[in-house]
Amino acid sequence: MELKSINGIKIDPKIFTFKFGCNCKGECCHYGVYTDLKEYQKIMSLKDEIIPLMDYTQSKKTDDWFEEPQDDEDFESGTAVGTEIINGKCTFLDKDGLCVLQRLANEHNVHKWQYKPIYCVLFPLTVYENTLTIDDEHIDRLETCNKMNIQTTIFEHCQEELKYFFGEEGFRELLKLKEEILSTNGVLK
Numbered sequence: 001m002e003l004k005s006i007n008g009i010k011i012d013p014k015i016f017t018f019k020f021g022c023n024c025k026g027e028c029c030h031y032g033v034y035t036d037l038k039e040y041q042k043i044m045s046l047k048d049e050i051i052p053l054m055d056y057t058q059s060k061k062t063d064d065w066f067e068e069p070q071d072d073e074d075f076e077s078g079t080a081v082g083t084e085i086i087n088g089k090c091t092f093l094d095k096d097g098l099c100v101l102q103r104l105a106n107e108h109n110v111h112k113w114q115y116k117p118i119y120c121v122l123f124p125l126t127v128y129e130n131t132l133t134i135d136d137e138h139i140d141r142l143e144t145c146n147k148m149n150i151q152t153t154i155f156e157h158c159q160e161e162l163k164y165f166f167g168e169e170g171f172r173e174l175l176k177l178k179e180e181i182l183s184t185n186g187v188l189k
């Protein structure tokens, strides 16, 4: 079956039925993240403001923050740059389980996700091979992720993130697609 697209991104229909609950202290940030080269450059341009927000569990030396860039066609610029793991967590995660990139955005009164890699915003969803889908590979390797007995779907759980990613118009299209798919599958009466 050919997948429908919104804003040029194909949509995996599983996102409308997969059950997901989030109730842990950010284990998803313990493995670091691959950023696009442009996201990396944006973060580095803010280094002087990020450093004062860091605590004793983090490194204030910018050379410690990222791995070597590598070619990766899954990223818009064709280059991915991974964040390093320091003290068992992403270099940008503080001792309280908060992302300093989000804390800085809050201090700047800009959108809370403006400085965050889009991968972090979308998780537990992800865009893989130009398709919005469930990041089951990462979910499955985490000990505490999605361990609640819950009836919420991953789509319902991620509505704010999806609005941010697709914009209001794109999100309305996504809602229509959901109705279409669920009624075709007999999930909606």
Ligand code: SF4
Residues within 6 Å of the ligand: 021, 022, 023, 024, 025, 026, 027, 028, 029, 123, 124, 142, 144, 145, 146
């Ligand atoms: S690891 Fe899963 S349950 Fe925990 S904060 Fe991240 S998304 Fe939520």
Ligand code: SF4
Residues within 6 Å of the ligand: 028, 029, 030, 032, 033, 083, 090, 091, 092, 093, 094, 098, 099, 100, 101, 116, 117, 120
């Ligand atoms: S950049 Fe922030 S949200 Fe992303 S993995 Fe690191 S600490 Fe978590």
